[in-house]
Amino acid sequence: MRFRNRIPRFRTETPAVVDDVRENKPTVDKEAGVTKARTSNGLNDSDTDAISLDAQPGVQKVEAMTKTWSRGHLITAYITIWVIFFVDAMQQGMSSSLTPYVTTSFYAHSLTATTGIMSGLIAGLFKLPLAKILDIWGRPQGFVLMLTSLVIGLIMMAACNGVEMYAAAQVFYWLGYNGITYTISVFIADTSALKNRALMFAFASSPYIITVWVGGPLATAFLNGPGFRWGFGAFAIITPVVCLPLIALFWINYRKAEKAGLIPKRESNRTFSQSVWYYVIEFDLCGLLLITTGLALFLLAFNLPTYQTEGWKAPIIICFFIFGGLLIISFAFFEKYVAPKTFIPYELLMDRTVLGACILSATLFVSFYIWDAFFGSFLQVVNGLSITEASYVTNIYSIGSCFWSLIVGVLIRWSGRFKWLALYFGVPVTILGVGLMITFRQPDVNIGYIVMCQIFIAFSGGTLVICEQMAVMAVTSHQYIAVVLAIESMFSSVGGAVGLTVASAIWNGVFPVRLAEYLPAEEMPNIADIYSKLTTQLSYPIGSPTRDAINQAYGDAQKYMLIAATVVQVISLASVIVWRDIKVSDFKQVKGVVV
Structure with missing residues (x-):
């Protein structure tokens, strides 16, 4: 394996959908079957060797480091x-x-x-x-x-x-x-x-x-x-x-x-x-809490019956199943309709x-x-x-x-x-x-x-x-x-x-x-x-x-x-x-x- 300092030429990309370009969303190239993030100029962000200005700070930093x-x-x-x-x-x-x-x-x-x-x-x-x-x-x-x-x-x-x-x-x-x-x-x-x-x-x-x-x-x-x-x-x-x-x-x-x-300098100008x-x-954070708590309750319900005198009929087991399931469903709705x-x-x-x-x-x-x-x-x-x-x-x-x-x-x-x-x-x-x-x-x-x-x-x-x-x-x-x-x-x-x-x-x-x-x-x-x-x-x-x-x-x-x-x-x-x-x-x- 050899280490190299240059990037071969990229293949020509198909034009991006206007709305996806404006919002910088990942889009799917139907011909290649590959999802690509496009910059505001409609080109794939890897088409140039410059730092990706639209990327998040952590990505920009690591790209700068490798340069x-x-x-x-x-x-x-x-x-x-x-x-x-x-x-x-x-x-x-x-x-x-x-x-x-x-x-x-x-x-x-x-x-x-x-x-x-x-x-x-x-x-x-x-x-x-x-x-x-x-x-x-x-x-x-x-x-x-x-x-x-x-x-x-x-x-x-x-x-x-x-x-x-x-x-x-x-x-x-x-x-x-x-x-x-x-x-x-x-x-x-x-x-x-x-x-x-x-x-x-x-x-x-x-x-x-x-x-x-x-x-x-x-x-x-x-x-x-x-x-x-x-x-x-x-x-x-x-x-x-x-x-x-x-x-x-x-x-x-x-x-x-x-x-x-x-590394582009960023000023947030936000208060604490x-x-x-x-x-x-x-x-x-809300989505994370919903899915983590829901799955934890639902899965733990399978492990508690042997430690309950009533086994699978124990109230705590039933509660874990019900509330765990409801939280998982709530997570799906929250992500679909509420989460910014x-x-x-x-x-x-x-x-x-x-x-x-x-x-x-x-x-x-x-x-x-x-x-x-x-x-x-x-x-x-x-x-x-x-x-x-x-x-x-x-x-x-x-x-x-x-x-x-x-x-x-x-x-x-x-x-x-x-x-x-x-x-x-x-x-x-x-x-x-x-x-x-x-x-x-x-x-x-x-x-x-x-x-x-x-x-x-x-x-x-x-x-x-x-x-x-x-x-x-x-x-x-x-x-x-x-x-x-x-x-x-x-x-x-x-x-x-x-x-x-x-x-x-x-x-x-x-x-x-x-x-x-x-x-x-x-x-x-x-x-x-x-x-x-x-x-x-x-x-x-x-x-x-x-x-x-x-x-x-x-x-x-x-x-x-x-x-x-x-x-x-x-x-x-x-x-x-x-x-x-x-x-x-x-x-x-x-x-x-x-x-």
Whole structure:
């Protein structure tokens, strides 16, 4: 890959609709099937190498930065990004391995999936206002904000004294973690040509190939040594240190662009109260509160029945369903008829390629989190693996998808297209891998078959994630890159929350019932302890009647989870079919010194 300082000539654009030119709205080129933002003169904003005067301040700043920085700074930035992803991936792998033991320490192993629902949902929904922060205030400001949230989450996890505080810490942690990776993804999109972008995304994710071997042993070392609290506390110090070089690089080059006069000066002339109201409208605060609260109530309703004496008939469950549904409906009406600025740009979202990619993203995460929620515990209890060995199996997806995405990036650069990879390889192989696990993820089945399925899902997943990101970016201009990536990521996070909800509902509905059915009579007084604590499940010797009963209950619950995960994948096929077959090498989006 060579770094270059010039942008090839753009192809001739079709004339813009007069009203869309006047209002600077994104429009869809019907011939090319590509959404483009046009400036007031009717030309695409990438037709000239000048700073986009009609773009938002954050976009202008990053365009100015890429015009002033050197190739050496660009290379340094990508090396720093790789290091940040390496540390974050290592820390995230360790955290995932520690979570069952954290919840178990508070006698709440069954809440392993539940603790991630709110954090995943909020982290995903926050990316839309974060996209506004990046576009209005700037990329480094958003990056620092997300880094602060990550550190707060790690400190809270290190100091937690109950599952409630741990769940709250997860919100801050995942908000920061997802925010950092999202901000860096936007930065990569800012500094890479469209045809090379898939390869650059794959490069940034490549540390997972290494860290897959580190997370489990690291978690084991902390559990057997200073304890899980120091595991979180150590990374609360390490993470800011490795992020500082990128922040400094941002700041130095922004200052250089500012001194060169490349960034247009803006005077708001607003009072404090006017500024507050301005940002309330810009970030669509009312819409954000409606959709976040509505989805949170609706999804949490699936996880509470087992903790209510009346089960699904409990008043709180009914209230959560009703009020959650009403808030979601209210959000739709608010965005359509009331909001001065919409939460989601409809012109982009309703493009069939963007909408299809977003649905694919949500479907993949629904399916993944259904079968993955209790996978690590299954490997330890049913297959008798250690924490380290279980982490190797669970992380096959990470290492395989990140390795394969490099190949996908090369194939997209070579062919200039991405739809064929998703349609003819990604979706069919995903369905095959998840479907086979219905049979193979059961007691007394050789672990090798599970590993085989994980490899299938890893290669197909690496293909689909890259292709869906390329799909949303290929249909818009640089001005809207942050927004479409936020929309795609929001769908994935909501899908993950739905998947965790379904997984938790199946687990809480099947596992304790089957335990009561299979356990020997003398162990029935211990059923609550067995259900809620992973350490208690592991305390029974392999081959004992009680351990066999626990294994069978695990197998029954996993079977229902995998059936649900396979059925959901049918939506993936339809969502890819509707994509336009766009040739990404025909379009340019970014300016300055880029990859």
